[in-house]
Amino acid sequence: MDVNEILVIGINSCGKSTLIDTIEQLTKTEKKTEPIVSDVPFRFTFPRNPTHGIEIKKIPIEKQIYHFREIGGALRTMWCNFIKRSKKIIYLIDASDHTTVAAASVELREVLGHPDSKGIPFLIVLNKIDIACGVLLEEVQIVLRLDTLEEEARSRIYFCEIVATSGENVDKIIDWVIEGTDPKKTTKKKS
Ligand SMILES: Nc1nc2c(ncn2[C@@H]2O[C@H](COP(=O)(O)OP(=O)(O)OP(=O)(O)O)[C@@H](O)[C@H]2O)c(=O)[nH]1
Numbered sequence: 018m019d020v021n022e023i024l025v026i027g028i029n030s031c032g033k034s035t036l037i038d039t040i041e042q043l044t045k046t047e048k049k050t051e052p053i054v055s056d057v058p059f060r061f062t063f064p065r066n067p068t069h070g071i072e073i074k075k076i077p078i079e080k081q082i083y084h085f086r087e088i089g090g091a092l093r094t095m096w097c098n099f100i101k102r103s104k105k106i107i108y109l110i111d112a113s114d115h116t117t118v119a120a121a122s123v124e125l126r127e128v129l130g131h132p133d134s135k136g137i138p139f140l141i142v143l144n145k146i147d148i149a150c151g152v153l154l155e156e157v158q159i160v161l162r163l164d165t166l167e168e169e170a171r172s173r174i175y176f177c178e179i180v181a182t183s184g185e186n187v188d189k190i191i192d193w194v195i196e197g198t199d200p201k202k203t204t205k206k207k208s
């Protein structure tokens with residue numbers, strides 16, 4: 018059977034597990050664009066445990082099953098082993114942490130430069146944009162040298178800014194996963 022495997026990578030604590038859980042929650046609800054409503058203020062949410070090793074979550078979306086494969090940030094040397102089997106790649110960057118953006122960009126370039134990445138749709142996600150004084154997408158694009166990125170990678174590269182904890186813009190990622198629509202161009206939410 019044709020497996021829709023989505024590789025979710027990014028350095029430690031950028032929000033990979035949170036994003037996958039949010040995708041699962043949003044696709045469970047009838048209207049996938051409904052925000053997750055929580056009575057619990059964010060500061061009281063429990064800290065997550067880091068993912069040790071590799072985790073796969075199978076999520077049914079519109080009669081298809083998608084395998085979201087997270088490779089814990091600690092295993093970044095293994096990322097490239099899983100590119101070939103992936104239909105799409107989601108690469109998360111933590112917008113709240115200025116100190117890790119350069120490292121995240123170096124790792125990202127390595128993945129994009131890998132021969133197996135050629136032709137695989139690639140989504141760069143700036144997460145945690147709810148945190149004030151974070152990194153802006155424009156700054157990340159400069160650090161990444163966006164102008165040369167697509168050419169070098171020979172893949173279509175998309176961008177998205179999200180809050181994985183609240184679900185903001187995660188519906189755009191879901192649309193990208195199932196339909197390939199550009200998250201930056203999806204301005205109006207579907208009902
Ligand atoms: N403020 C804020 N915090 C977030 C957001 N997304 C994730 N976090 C928090 O960031 C921390 C790390 O999130 P994880 O989802 O475990 O990150 P990860 O990338 O899976 O981490 P590893 O498995 O260790 O590689 C947790 O405390 C999350 O609650 C977000 O959008 N906003």
Ligand SMILES: [Mg+2]
Nearest residue numbers: 033034067068
């Ligand atoms: Mg994790």
